[in-house]
Amino acid sequence: MASRFVDRAVIHVAAGDGGNGCASVHREKFKPLGGPDGGNGGHGGDVVLVVDPGVHTLLDFHFRPHARGGNGKQGQGSHRNGAAGETLELRVPDGTVVLSTDGEVLADLVGAGTRFVAARGGRGGLGNAALASKARKAPGFALLGEPGEERDLVLELRSVADVGLLGFPSAGKSSLISVLSAAKPKIADYPFTTLVPNLGVVTAGDMVFTMADVPGLIPGASQGKGLGLDFLRHIERCAVLVHVVDCATYEPGRDPVSDVDALEEELARYTPALGGDLGSRPRLVVLNKIDVPDAAELAELVRPEFEARGLRVFEISTVTRKGLRELTYALGEIVEAYRASQPPPTPTKVVVTPKAVDDGGFTVEPDPEEEGGFVVRGAKPERWVRQTNFANDEAVGYLADRLNRLGVEEELARLGAQPGCPVTIAGVTFDWEPSTPGVAGKLAGRGTDPRLEASGRVTAAERKEARRLRREGTPDEDDSASTDE
Structure with a gap:
C-alpha cells in the first residue's frame, strides 16, 4: 500500500469535563455533628499539541479527527478529592500551524517539544467541605464540574525549509533535490509527477541547510488551479527561492523568461498566512538541462536578461552535475546570511498582565x-x-x-x-x-x-x-x- 502525505487536517478537540464536588456530612458514633467532609472533583484533562521530530505528516488526524481528554473524577466523602482527568497529547510535525475555522492563526509550532493547549479541561467542582464558612457552616450542596472546552481547529503543515524550489512541472526540481541530498523523490517526465513536497538536507562545506520543492505550481495556482495552492504554504518559511527553469522543453509558447514571469505573478498574488511577503525573498534562477545542446544555447541567450533584473543565474545539469557545486555554495552563503540576520532565540517569557482597575470581570x-x-x-x-x-x-x-x-x-x-x-x-x-x-x-x-x-x-x-x-x-x-x- 502506497504511503500518503497529508499536510492539512480539520480536527475536533474536546477537553475533559471537571468532576462534580461531593456534598457529604461526616458520620461517626458519638459524633452527631461531624461537619461537612465532601471532597472536590478532579479537573478535566487538556488536549495538547506537541511537536515531534519523528512525525512528518498529518495523516493520523485525517483518519482520526476527533480527540478528547479524560474526565475528572467525582469527589467523595471523608475529604477524598477526585482524580484529575488524563491530559491527551497529540503529536504533530515540526512546522505545523494551528488555525481557527475562520482562518485566524492561533499557534505556529516550530521546534521539537513545542506545546500548544488546544482545549483546556473543565474545573472540578468544590465539595461542601470547601464551601463551608462562618455563615454557612454545613452546606447541603456542592458545585458541579465545569464542562471542558470544545472547538474545531485547522492544522496545516508548512515545511521548515531554508531553500524553496519553484518551477513548472518536469522542470527538474525533484532531480535537483535528489543529486544535492540523500532524498529519493519520484522522478518522471510527465506533469504532476511530484504530488507531495520533497524535503532534502544539503551540505555546503560547514553549512547544512534544507531544501524543498513546490509541486504542481502553474499559472492560476494562487486561485486554486492545479496543485500549487495546496503547497505554496510550504515555502512561507524559506530564506531564498530558486526558479528552476527547463531550457529543453518542447512545449509550444514556453520560454525561460515567460516561465519565471508567470510564477512570479503567482507568488505576488499569494498571501502568506504567517505574514511577510514572498516577493521580498532573495531569488536565484537555475537554468536546467544544459547537457542538451539546444538548451545550452537557449541558456546563453536568456542569461543576460535575467542578470539585467539583478538575479543571479546558474547553468546546471543534474545529469552531468555541471554547475551544482557553485549553486550549492551560493545557496549556503544566502542561508547563512539570513540566519545571521535573524534575532537570537530567547527563552519563553511568562507575561503577567495586570487587571485593569475598572475591570469588574463581567x-x-x-x-x-x-x-x-x-x-x-x-x-x-x-x-x-x-x-x-x-x-x-x-x-x-x-x-x-x-x-x-x-x-x-x-x-x-x-x-x-x-x-x-x-x-x-x-x-x-x-x-x-x-x-x-x-x-x-x-x-x-x-x-x-x-x-x-x-x-x-x-x-x-x-x-x-x-x-x-x-x-x-x-x-x-x-x-x-x-x-x-
Whole structure:
C-alpha cells in the first residue's frame, strides 16, 4: 500500500469535563455533628499539541479527527478529592500551524517539544467541605464540574525549509533535490509527477541547510488551479527561492523568461498566512538541462536578461552535475546570511498582565431578543452558573450571593433593571429579584434558602407533612365519616 502525505487536517478537540464536588456530612458514633467532609472533583484533562521530530505528516488526524481528554473524577466523602482527568497529547510535525475555522492563526509550532493547549479541561467542582464558612457552616450542596472546552481547529503543515524550489512541472526540481541530498523523490517526465513536497538536507562545506520543492505550481495556482495552492504554504518559511527553469522543453509558447514571469505573478498574488511577503525573498534562477545542446544555447541567450533584473543565474545539469557545486555554495552563503540576520532565540517569557482597575470581570448589556431583559457576560459568572445545581435551593442562593458580591446586582440596578425582569447568564434565564445582603446568613435547613421559600416550590418539610397526613388521615375526613353514620 502506497504511503500518503497529508499536510492539512480539520480536527475536533474536546477537553475533559471537571468532576462534580461531593456534598457529604461526616458520620461517626458519638459524633452527631461531624461537619461537612465532601471532597472536590478532579479537573478535566487538556488536549495538547506537541511537536515531534519523528512525525512528518498529518495523516493520523485525517483518519482520526476527533480527540478528547479524560474526565475528572467525582469527589467523595471523608475529604477524598477526585482524580484529575488524563491530559491527551497529540503529536504533530515540526512546522505545523494551528488555525481557527475562520482562518485566524492561533499557534505556529516550530521546534521539537513545542506545546500548544488546544482545549483546556473543565474545573472540578468544590465539595461542601470547601464551601463551608462562618455563615454557612454545613452546606447541603456542592458545585458541579465545569464542562471542558470544545472547538474545531485547522492544522496545516508548512515545511521548515531554508531553500524553496519553484518551477513548472518536469522542470527538474525533484532531480535537483535528489543529486544535492540523500532524498529519493519520484522522478518522471510527465506533469504532476511530484504530488507531495520533497524535503532534502544539503551540505555546503560547514553549512547544512534544507531544501524543498513546490509541486504542481502553474499559472492560476494562487486561485486554486492545479496543485500549487495546496503547497505554496510550504515555502512561507524559506530564506531564498530558486526558479528552476527547463531550457529543453518542447512545449509550444514556453520560454525561460515567460516561465519565471508567470510564477512570479503567482507568488505576488499569494498571501502568506504567517505574514511577510514572498516577493521580498532573495531569488536565484537555475537554468536546467544544459547537457542538451539546444538548451545550452537557449541558456546563453536568456542569461543576460535575467542578470539585467539583478538575479543571479546558474547553468546546471543534474545529469552531468555541471554547475551544482557553485549553486550549492551560493545557496549556503544566502542561508547563512539570513540566519545571521535573524534575532537570537530567547527563552519563553511568562507575561503577567495586570487587571485593569475598572475591570469588574463581567459586562451587562440589554438583551436584544427580549424587551426589558439583560445579558450578563464574563468568565466568572458564566462559570458559576455552569457549576450550579439548580435542583438545590441552597446552591441557587449561594450563586445569588456570589453574583451580588461580584457587583452584578448593583450594575443591573444602575442600568434600570426592574424586579422580575429576565436576566440571562451562560444560556440560563432568571427572573431577577434584588436580594438583601445578609439574608443568606440566616440559619436554614440543609439544601434550602429563605429567599426561595416564596418561589412556589414544594419544600422537603411540606412533602413530609403531606405524606404523614396521607398515612394518618386528616381530622376533617374522620369528622365527615362520623356524620354520614
